[in-house]
Amino acid sequence: MKQLYYIFKVSLDKSFKETIRYRFNFIAEIVTLYIVFMAMFLGLKSFGVYMQVPSVVLDQTLEGFVAGYFVWTIILFSYSDIAYGITRDAMLGTLEQLSMAPIRLYKFLIIRAICNLLINLIASCLILIIIMFSTDYFLSINIIILIIGILGGIFSVFCIGLILGGLALIYKKIQSFLNIIQFVVLGLVIPGSSTSTLSYLIPFRPSILIIYKAMLNNYSLKDLSLQEILYMLLNTIIYLIIGIIIFNRCEKVAKKKGLLGQY
Amino acid sequence: MNAIEVTNLVKHYRDVKAVDDISFNIKQGTICGILGPNGSGKTTTIKCICNLIVPDKGEIKLLGKDHHEAYKYISALFEGNRNLYWRLTPRENLRYFAGLRGLGGKKLENQIDELLELFNLQNKRNVMVNNLSRGMQQKVAIAMTLICNTEIVLLDEPTLGLDVQTTIEIKNILRSIAKDMHKTILLSSHDMHLVQDVCEEVIVLNKGKIVVQDKVSNLLDMFSRMTYEIVLTEKISDELKMELKSYNNRFDIINDSIIELDLSSYDDIFPLIDYFKEKDITIKEFKQKEVNFERIYLEYTKEVN
Numbered sequence: 001m002k003q004l005y006y007i008f009k010v011s012l013d014k015s016f017k018e019t020i021r022y023r024f025n026f027i028a029e030i031v032t033l034y035i036v037f038m039a040m041f042l043g044l045k046s047f048g049v050y051m052q053v054p055s056v057v058l059d060q061t062l063e064g065f066v067a068g069y070f071v072w073t074i075i076l077f078s079y080s081d082i083a084y085g086i087t088r089d090a091m092l093g094t095l096e097q098l099s100m101a102p103i104r105l106y107k108f109l110i111i112r113a114i115c116n117l118l119i120n121l122i123a124s125c126l127i128l129i130i131i132m133f134s135t136d137y138f139l140s141i142n143i144i145i146l147i148i149g150i151l152g153g154i155f156s157v158f159c160i161g162l163i164l165g166g167l168a169l170i171y172k173k174i175q176s177f178l179n180i181i182q183f184v185v186l187g188l189v190i191p192g193s194s195t196s197t198l199s200y201l202i203p204f205r206p207s208i209l210i211i212y213k214a215m216l217n218n219y220s221l222k223d224l225s226l227q228e229i230l231y232m233l234l235n236t237i238i239y240l241i242i243g244i245i246i247f248n249r250c251e252k253v254a255k256k257k258g259l260l261g262q263y
Numbered sequence: 264m265n266a267i268e269v270t271n272l273v274k275h276y277r278d279v280k281a282v283d284d285i286s287f288n289i290k291q292g293t294i295c296g297i298l299g300p301n302g303s304g305k306t307t308t309i310k311c312i313c314n315l316i317v318p319d320k321g322e323i324k325l326l327g328k329d330h331h332e333a334y335k336y337i338s339a340l341f342e343g344n345r346n347l348y349w350r351l352t353p354r355e356n357l358r359y360f361a362g363l364r365g366l367g368g369k370k371l372e373n374q375i376d377e378l379l380e381l382f383n384l385q386n387k388r389n390v391m392v393n394n395l396s397r398g399m400q401q402k403v404a405i406a407m408t409l410i411c412n413t414e415i416v417l418l419d420e421p422t423l424g425l426d427v428q429t430t431i432e433i434k435n436i437l438r439s440i441a442k443d444m445h446k447t448i449l450l451s452s453h454d455m456h457l458v459q460d461v462c463e464e465v466i467v468l469n470k471g472k473i474v475v476q477d478k479v480s481n482l483l484d485m486f487s488r489m490t491y492e493i494v495l496t497e498k499i500s501d502e503l504k505m506e507l508k509s510y511n512n513r514f515d516i517i518n519d520s521i522i523e524l525d526l527s528s529y530d531d532i533f534p535l536i537d538y539f540k541e542k543d544i545t546i547k548e549f550k551q552k553e554v555n556f557e558r559i560y561l562e563y564t565k566e567v568n
Contacts, residue, residue, distance in 0.1 A: 002365065002367075003365030004365075005367075006361075006362045006365050006366060006367035007362060007363060007365065009362060009367065010358060010359045010361075010362025010363065010367070011362075013355075013358075013359070014348065014351065014355070014359050017350070017351060017355065018348070018350055018351070021350040021391070022350060092345060092346075092347070092348065092349070093341055093342055093345025093346045093347075094345070094346055094347070094348065096310075096313070096315055096339065096341050096346070097339075097346055097360060097363065097407075098363065099315055100313060100314075100315070100333065100334045100337070100338070100339065101334060101363040101364060101365075102334050102335075102364060102365055108363070252317075255314075255315065255316055255317045256316075256317045257276070258274075258276060258281075258307060258310065258316045260310075260315050260316070
């Protein structure tokens with residue numbers, strides 16, 4: 001336990017310090033995501049007005065778009081951090097050191113992803129605040145539900161990260177694949193209230209449904225049903241297990257082929 | 264007690280045999296060099312020991328225990344000054360890598376201070392690694408292996424690209440690590456001076472096989488005993504040079520009046536003197552040559568090639 005505490009402590013410390021020391025990159029990331037959002041938002045708004053969509057419907061759509069973009073940034077940061085992290089460590093020559101830690105590599109990556117999530121949440125919230133002020137769409141967010149939704153479901157996103165990280169261990173450069181995944185994830189965050197079985201099977205989707213209810217329908221803690229929490233936890237646990245199995249398999253292949261640490 | 268025991272280690276990459284059934288032991292508290300040309304299997308062997316590469320066959324024991332929990336016994340530095348985070352300071356890097364091994368607390372902070380002092384990095388403790396010179400980065404990387412507090416330290420090219428001054432500093436530090444901290448060091452290097460000056464034992468690999476494993480002092484003795492320099496009073500003709508070559512292909516003609524020769528036995532000396540006498544060549548000097556490890560290394564790797 002003490003071991004895990006120290007690993008978590010130094011990982012958080014490092015994430016924080018590197019964010020500050022690579023601040024230009026951090027700021028550029030926020031600015032880029034903001035510009036992309038504004039372009040899409042203004043396009044969507046103009047299109048809605050041009051098509052003479054009733055203002056109530058258009059407002060709901062745009063509010064949903066704001067909320068969806070916020071969730072998308074969280075997902076994007078979370079899975080790409082794991083995958084990019086491995087590529088970066090392979091380049092720096094630190095991957096071997098991480099592989100020689102007393103805990104399995106996947107555990108370390110999850111700990112690091114949690115640390116990065118804490119910092120990325122700051123970035124996502126900053127983007128959300130800037131967006132709300134720029135668009136004049138202020139979402140009334142129940143912070144507790146938002147945190148429950150994100151923390152309860154984020155491990156299913158880590159599953160995507162672990163799978164991509166596993167591929168990065170073997171193939172090193174997976175940038176193109178990551179770009180494709182970005183668009184797939186866009187499909188995940190489309191606002192909607194469908195509670196079909198399929199929606200519960202998609203990674204992070206049960207959490208997204210809870211987050212949207214908190215952001216768009218002023219859901220409070222008492223409105224959250226046990227069933228919703230259960231689906232969210234089951235979804236996240238199952239996907240996390242799948243991610244770990246695939247990552248471990250990739251790690252085994254990398255160790256067998258002598259690819260660990262090569263770039 | 265043996266710190267590292269490798270038995271019948273085999274590793275293929277597709278059809279290429281990177282490590283071909285090698286076995287060796289390294290005693291606790293010694294500095295052993297693992298040498299070989301590029302592609303000889305050094306890095307694969309080291310990474311197998313660290314459990315970063317899974318061998319096809321063979322057994323590896325660290326301090327008598329299976330190597331699958333290598334982190335308990337080994338810390339390693341791979342390929343020179345890599346292994347560090349460039350936007351962290353030396354202190355932060357050391358703290359981070361110690362933390363990865365589950366180490367922390369006030370005691371660790373004191374150890375970090377001691378190591379920074381040992382490596383003469385106190386003044387640079389709060390400077391980001393990317394602003395340090397290559398030599399300093401290298402020292403931080405070696406310090407990183409020591410902060411993990413393991414019995415065995417593996418160093419891959421610890422003096423790669425360093426200036427003479429820093430190399431000397433690192434040599435002294437390595438000696439002190441083995442002597443004062445009682446660590447076992449396995450180092451892989453192309454720097455033969457480093458090996459000669461620092462290592463007690465050496466393993467030379469070529470094409471995945473061990474071509475020699477012995478104490479450095481034994482090898483130096485053996486080679487210096489057998490290598491002679493013959494200085495002649497007069498210049499020798501090209502015709503005679505050819506003749507000398509055909510008499511013994513271990514003649515190395517340095518210039519027109521100096522010849523070097525490796526002898527396999529002392530008994531070869533007298534026929535050789537007779538040969539020169541017969542050819543009417545006067546020998547001015549006949550002396551045992553000082554040998555450096557580079558020569559020994561080339562000799563062993565040449566034979567196999």
